Amino acid sequence: MKLAKQILAVGLTAVLLAAALPSCTPTGTAELTIDPAARHQTLESFGISSAWWSQDVGGWTDKDANGVPVREAVMELLKNRDGLMCGICNGFQALVKLGLVPYGEIISTDASCPTLTYNVIDRHQSGLVRTRIASNKSPWLMHTNVGDIHTIAISHGEGRFVASEQLVKQLAENGQIATQYVDLEGNPTEDYRFNPNGSIDAIEGITSPDGRVFGKMGHSERYTNGLYLNVDGDKDQKMFAGAVSYFRD
Numbered sequence: 001m002k003l004a005k006q007i008l009a010v011g012l013t014a015v016l017l018a019a020a021l022p023s024c025t026p027t028g029t030a031e032l033t034i035d036p037a038a039r040h041q042t043l044e045s046f047g048i049s050s051a052w053w054s055q056d057v058g059g060w061t062d063k064d065a066n067g068v069p070v071r072e073a074v075m076e077l078l079k080n081r082d083g084l085m086c087g088i089c090n091g092f093q094a095l096v097k098l099g100l101v102p103y104g105e106i107i108s109t110d111a112s113c114p115t116l117t118y119n120v121i122d123r124h125q126s127g128l129v130r131t132r133i134a135s136n137k138s139p140w141l142m143h144t145n146v147g148d149i150h151t152i153a154i155s156h157g158e159g160r161f162v163a164s165e166q167l168v169k170q171l172a173e174n175g176q177i178a179t180q181y182v183d184l185e186g187n188p189t190e191d192y193r194f195n196p197n198g199s200i201d202a203i204e205g206i207t208s209p210d211g212r213v214f215g216k217m218g219h220s221e222r223y224t225n226g227l228y229l230n231v232d233g234d235k236d237q238k239m240f241a242g243a244v245s246y247f248r249d
Contacts, residue, residue, distance in 0.1 A: 071106055078104070078212065084243050085213040086140055089156055092116065092205070092215035101215040102167075102176050104208030114163035114206075116217075120198030124157040128231055129196055131204045131218055132182045135175040138211035139246035143238040149186055151233030152204075152218035159197035159217040161206075168201050179205035179216055214239075 077083035087095035093116045099107035102114065109115075119125055133141060133148040163171075171177050180188040180202040181195035188202035189195055195202050197217070205216030223235045 074100075075106060083212070084139060084246060086239070086243070087213075087215040088219060088221060089159070089217055092217055093158065095213065095215040100213050101206050101208055102171055104210060104213060112164070114161065114167060116158055117160050117162055118158050119156070119160055119192075119196065121192055124155070125159070125196040126155040127196070128152065128228065128233075129154050129194060129204075129218065130182050130184070130186075130233060131179045132186060132188065134172075134177045134180050134188075135207070136178075137175045138178055138207045138214045138242075140211075140214045140239045140242045141178060141237070142242040142245060144242075147186075149182060149233065150220075150237050151228065151231060151235050152220055152237070153222040154196055154218050156197065156217055159199070161197075161199035161203040161217075163200060163203075168203070171206060172201075174209060175211075176207050176209065177201065177203055177205075178207050178214060179203075179218070 074085075078085065085095070085100065087093075087101075092101075095101045096114060096116055097109060099105055099109050099113065107113075128151050131150055131152050133144045133146050133150075136142065136144050136146055168177075181199065181204050182202065183189045183191060183194045190198055190200075190202060192198060199217075204218055205214065207214050220237045220239050228235055
């Protein structure tokens, strides 16, 4: 049994921390509190912090929480407590802007770093897409196999992953391209009918070098038994089961 593990997940309209901080108040959101004695506890912030959209997303992580900078707490979680992080949709954008994916560190990003920008069709996309597991090195994907295809909900206007060809090649070689949009034959594609934002190399999700930080656009959390019964495909990526198994095994 692994002890004292923590999870930090940055979601669409919520910031989720598990016992990382005693409290924090992101800009533009309600105050968040947490019991530091609790091993696993969730914080939710309804509404998106304005810092997500600033040129310096790292500004949010510099805010003090009871004297403890969030930036330091996040890196403590990853470096010294063997924690996990996951960002979905806007959460993926936050992780990319901070550098946590693909670099595994909070850094000052620049024009050479990857980013997420407007969908190529220049409008919001909402529906179900097919994604393929390209790498399962992340603990979040430990219950999947490379090649598995899932039907996943998407809802975003700025989901297009953009990066240099050199970086994309490096990510592929490192196994950091976790998930890709695929067509009906299971092939990665930039066809907007299957790749809703036009992401380079059909990238839907990437990880940090060690796989513990995972960012993706598709809403894997938007599934429970009984949903999408009239749509073919496996809808359960078992992401959160993977995170639980990481702690328990």
